[in-house]
Amino acid sequence: MSCDQGALAHARAGRLRRAAKATSGFLALALSASLWLGSPASAQETQIIYPGSMAVTGFPGTVIPNFDSSDSEEGGLPPGVDPVDETFIDTSRASLRVFDVSHLGGPASGQLVYTPPPFEVTAGQIGEVFGLTYDDGVRDGVPSGIPNLYAAATSLHGIETVTPDADDDGRPERERRGAAGAAFMEGQFGTENGGGPGTIWKIDGITGAVSKFADIDTNSGPGIGNLSFDPIHRQFFASDLDTGLIHRIDANGMLIDTFDHGVAGRPAHGLDPVADDGAVMDI
Template sequence: MGGPATGQLVNTPPPFEVTAEQVGQVFGVTYDDGVRDGVPTGIPNLYAGATSLHGIRIVTPDADDDGRPERQRRGAAGAIFMDGQFGTENGGGPGTVWKIDGITGQVSKFADIDTNSGPGIGNLTFDATHREFFASDLDTGLIHRIDAEGRLIDSFDHGVAGRPAHGLAPVADDGSVMDIKGATFDSEDPDSWGYTQDERRVWGVSYHGGRLYYSVGEKSEIWSVGIARDGSFVGDPRWELTVKADKDYAVTDIAFDNSGFMYLAQRGPVENRYDYSQFADSGKGEVIRYFRENPDDPETESVWVEVPQEYAVGFPQGNRQAAGGLDLQYGYDSDGNLDTSVCTQTLVKSGDKLRDNPSLAERLAAGGPLAVHGVQITPKELVKPANVPPFGSWFVDFDGYFEDPEVEGHVGDVAVWHPCEGRAGYYEEIPGGYLPPFYPPDFPPPGNLPPCIDVEDIRYYCTPRGLQADLYLHDHAGFGGDSIKAQPSNETKSRTPGVGVTSSQSHAPGKPYTVDITGHYPGDRVDVGLCFYRKSDKDKGGYYPCCKMILPLRTPAVSCER
């Protein structure tokens, strides 16, 4: 970053660019895992979803012989989308997901939701465990599941299948479409664009810990649905929380760290000024984070805290310049140097007019231009009232042009490639998936009950200590456990001879259960003995109930260098 954070603009190398001529207008972006022909390369591909969040522009054939089509504000016979709207020259449309090859930079059409009439895609996420993508459809409200080759597999309908899980009436899509040839279409009125009803309109999507989290509507609710071992939707939708923010703005992006925090970014309502100056009503969108109650408060409806923590975004009054995108990044040391041994330690968020505040102009001038539209990079612990105003952040402009203080909504989503490798590598997906837990031979199961825990997801990291496994476990038997410890009781061995396993006995809600593994050979199966128990029982002293399980782990085939 060139030095400690002082609110300065960071000058970056000229970026690789993909133009609107190639892909049209896009908002949601995500990376895959960089696996090519079954081999991790460390070089991911980037995916981008077509959008109407940067406005809709239509034209009719040239009528005045100037060689150019006629731009239209309202729907008209013969109208088509303007070149640069959806990448139509490359076969794109409003439901297209584009792929940008991480090695060659080649742009190609990856997937197409051909039923989308114009509203486009809300956002995208990649599930590395099952090597599949999810895309939210602003036209129908469906969440589409797409395989690694770009084939649409199936979809989840929140309006019909999700809402009843929280006692809400089902809401089917009303069939509205964007009809740019019809008289009711107005390019400056998003209500005429054919969005599905707000109650079923899905915006942000994020896969985490065996579940797909998604946001719904402008008075945003966060929901989740389980993802089965074969990658399909489990059909267990769950209301997580209703966002508490000053404005009822859509949450267009969701991210998680490995400490149990959920991060949300709002984007102001869609605008479409004819002069291209404004695509969103910016200046009041928030970036916030939630964490689970510890212990859970039975008096509250959600397992998440009622009031989120907020970040200062930008220098303008109120510090709420969010443009709707966020992601997590490695840490940085006190001199601004990247620290890849610390994963998900920094929050990167997109925003408008990030360094524009006349009352601070003299101080800000030392750090570069004021008209910065791009991203703000902030250590994730700096929640308000810390970092107000955000002189503890770095800023990056998205296009290197600083004479445009009037524009709003030109910046969209942001994705960071941060494989969290520690010393040698970060491994999300193990071929063959994960194996189910089972009872130890010396611990006869009570009756014919199934194992008290099931595995929702596993993430592997290399750390300075060696291999670390983050376990996302589900207490499907209702045992009520909230803590684990490795077995045998000395906590230094696994059930696999010669392999050591240690675990922390403290566990915060929402965080994965973490075990460290040493002494194994890469690619080996390691049987980890676990005691699953309630911390409140243990704290009473003496004997406490413990459900004993063996969890077989397929370790990554690459060694963690030490």
């Protein structure tokens, strides 16, 4: 699970961020335990991100398609079939939620927090994500005070792959090992919307609209480690779990350059350089 505090510029929000940041792990656990199965909420009329908003990522859950079908010939599983082989990522459920935790009822102390229904983005839209960051809310060169949220693809919850349906049950075949013709399962990386293991998604802080912001297309499957926004130069940094590189990205989602810690960073501290071995994920 990953969480990130909202960042809007006034003193009250600053105090809240510092307090919430100190106990973000407890808050995330409390929120996930009490609200992760809550009903979805649509974007507000004016915005979805407020002072005190907290973004939380998590595994969306699983489903066996047609398992409860009213048609007895389609419902259930035949004898001898391992349910794991027919279990898939539930693309209808959220992998990212934005909670309003601006009213904690007191100083943050790991307490259970009840919040309004969260804004949700489903696994069908963006796949599974982990790294999060907010921008500065500048729109068309003008500060809006409402930041946008960015979420990066992850393999944290495992890599799920499938091959085409071979037994005419209407479901692809789930693979436990690499196989010829395998593809990432729907809901893994948002491939249905053009995503992949190197994709960074943008969630508009006002409308909640989801779009692909940037794509590190050389990432073969490990995904992105984390994200950071530099408000001084209005640029982003993303750690690549495939190559180990840190990518610098401009405010429009264009890749600028990379930094290789193993080759350039280690020698600067008197250590031997360590280059990427070039290994890639082959599903």
